[in-house]
Amino acid sequence: xxxxxxxxxxxxxxxxxxxxxxxxxxxxxxxxxxxxxxxxxxxxxxxxxxxxxxxxxxxxxxxxxxxxxxxxxxxxxxxxxxxxxxxxxxxxxxxxxxxxxxxxxxxxxxxxxxxxxxxxxxxxxxxxxxxxxxxxxxxxxxxxxxxxxxxxxxxxxx
Numbered sequence: 001x002x003x004x005x006x007x008x009x010x011x012x013x014x015x016x017x018x019x020x021x022x023x024x025x026x027x028x029x030x031x032x033x034x035x036x037x038x039x040x041x042x043x044x045x046x047x048x049x050x051x052x053x054x055x056x057x058x059x060x061x062x063x064x065x066x067x068x069x070x071x072x073x074x075x076x077x078x079x080x081x082x083x084x085x086x087x088x089x090x091x092x093x094x095x096x097x098x099x100x101x102x103x104x105x106x107x108x109x110x111x112x113x114x115x116x117x118x119x120x121x122x123x124x125x126x127x128x129x130x131x132x133x134x135x136x137x138x139x140x141x142x143x144x145x146x147x148x149x150x151x152x153x154x155x156x157x158x
Contacts, residue, residue, distance in 0.1 A: 046151050047138045050130030057126050057133075061119060065108045067126045067133050072105035074132065091132070097125045 057064045072080065075092035079085055083102040085095040093101040104122045108114050114122050126133075142149040 046148055047141060048134060050134045053133045053137070054127050054130045058123060061113070064119065064123050064126055065114055067129070068101065068105050068108060068114075068122045070133065070136055071126065071129055072102060072109075074136070075102070093125070094128075097128070101125050 053067070057067055071092050073092075075085075075098075076087055076089070079087065079092060079098065080102065083099045085093060085098045092098075100121060104114060104118055104125070107118065108122070113119075138152060142152055
């Protein structure tokens with residue numbers, strides 16, 4: 001075999017190799033299908049979700065102020081008076097929100113509502129506490145209707 005034949009052979013092999021991926025890409029590959037998940041528990045979740053609560057906080061001024069008040073009430077008495085976070089009990093405001101959250105909650109309690117920039121601050125702060133607020137509303141529902149406490153246990157919601 002001469003050098004020119006060897007070079008031609010290499011060129012042909014290179015061309016075939018370059019064309020092969022193009023052919024493979026154009027060929028349709030079958031899509032994998034997923035099995036649908038079967039809901040083993042036919043009862044829907046009976047409580048408000050964190051996502052629903054946060055969405056309402058962002059759109060409803062009265063609900064936002066109510067949630068701010070709930071968070072303030074979950075603070076200990078000394079935390080409320082000092083406007084700080086002293087106990088790591090995962091209740092009420094985080095330390096970064098304690099001063100402003102306490103000030104806004106007290107103002108809302110005195111005046112009945114917040115407006116403008118203060119309302120926007122309250123909305124920003126309150127939206128961070130979806131889990132606490134969901135737990136609060138779930139406990140409220142369970143206190144009103146003891147049968148919901150059984151559902152909460154079913155869904156492992158404490």
